[in-house]
Amino acid sequence: MAKSTVEKSSARLKTVLDVLAEGTWSEKSLNAGEILAEAIVRVPLDERESELLSGGIPRGHKSLTTETAKLVKAGWLVKGRSGWTITDDGLRATVAFAKPDEFASALAEGTPVPADTPLPTAPAKKAAARKPAAKKAPAAKAAAEKAPAAKAAPKKAAAPKAAPAVEKLDQPSAVAIAGDFNTILGAPEDWAPQYDEVQMKFNSRRKVWTLAATLPAGFYTYKIALNRSWDENYGAFGARDGANHELQHDGGKITFTYDHATRDIVTA
Structure with a gap:
C-alpha cells in the first residue's frame, strides 16, 4: 500500500512537469490550481488520499502541493508571482527521466539532467489538407478575356469600428x-x-x-x-x-x- 502511494505521488509530480511542458507547446497558460487538478485527473487519488483534512483539502492534494517544492529545489520548476513556469532543465528532465521510476530516483538522489539532453519537441501537427484550385471552363475563360474590364466602384470610407466595451471590475472597499x-x-x-x-x-x-x-x-x-x-x-x-x-x-x-x-x- 505504502509503495503504491509513493509511486502515485512520483507519477503525479512528473505529470506536473508534463502538463507545464504541454503548456509551452500549446502556449496555453494554466494557474497552479489547474496544473495540480490536471495531475490528479491523470493520476487519480486512492481512497486514503481522497480523505479530507481539517482545511477541507484532500490528503493527496495537500501532499502533492507540498511535494512540488522538490521540483523547485531540483531547478525544474519556478513558482513566481505570475504563476508556475517550467525551466529548460525541467523540460529536459521530462526527456531524460521519461519513466516514472527513473524520474522518482533522479528527484530523490538529486541526479542532474545530462547536459546533452535535448529539449522536447512539440507533437507534430497534421498539415491541413489543401484542395486543388478549381479550373475555369475554357468557355468561361474565353468570355472573360473578351469582356471589357469593369470600372471599379469608388471605395467608401470604412465606418470607424466601435471600441470594444471594457467591463469594469468593482474592487472591494477593503x-x-x-x-x-x-x-x-x-x-x-x-x-x-x-x-x-x-x-x-x-x-x-x-x-x-x-x-x-x-x-x-x-x-x-x-x-x-x-x-x-x-x-x-x-x-x-x-x-x-x-x-x-x-x-x-x-x-x-x-x-x-x-x-x-x-x-x-x-x-x-
Whole structure:
C-alpha cells in the first residue's frame, strides 16, 4: 500500500512537469490550481488520499502541493508571482527521466539532467489538407478575356469600428489576510478580518492588493476576507468559502498579492 502511494505521488509530480511542458507547446497558460487538478485527473487519488483534512483539502492534494517544492529545489520548476513556469532543465528532465521510476530516483538522489539532453519537441501537427484550385471552363475563360474590364466602384470610407466595451471590475472597499498569524502582524487576535493590521494596500496601477510582512519560520493557514468581515471570503485557488490557503515559510520577509479578478493570491 505504502509503495503504491509513493509511486502515485512520483507519477503525479512528473505529470506536473508534463502538463507545464504541454503548456509551452500549446502556449496555453494554466494557474497552479489547474496544473495540480490536471495531475490528479491523470493520476487519480486512492481512497486514503481522497480523505479530507481539517482545511477541507484532500490528503493527496495537500501532499502533492507540498511535494512540488522538490521540483523547485531540483531547478525544474519556478513558482513566481505570475504563476508556475517550467525551466529548460525541467523540460529536459521530462526527456531524460521519461519513466516514472527513473524520474522518482533522479528527484530523490538529486541526479542532474545530462547536459546533452535535448529539449522536447512539440507533437507534430497534421498539415491541413489543401484542395486543388478549381479550373475555369475554357468557355468561361474565353468570355472573360473578351469582356471589357469593369470600372471599379469608388471605395467608401470604412465606418470607424466601435471600441470594444471594457467591463469594469468593482474592487472591494477593503481586503484582509485573516489567518493564524494575525497576532504576529500586530492584530489583537487571529482570524479577525476587521483589524487595520491585516488590511492589504491597493495598487491602482496593477489593480492588485498587497501586504508585506516578516514572519518567523513555520506553517501558516489563512484566507482572504473582503470588507472587514467574513461575508465574502476566498480560499485556496480563489474558491469562495473555500479551503484555507497554506504557507510553509522559511522565515523572513514575504509579500502577499491578491488579484480580485481571479480571487486568488500569490506570495513572493
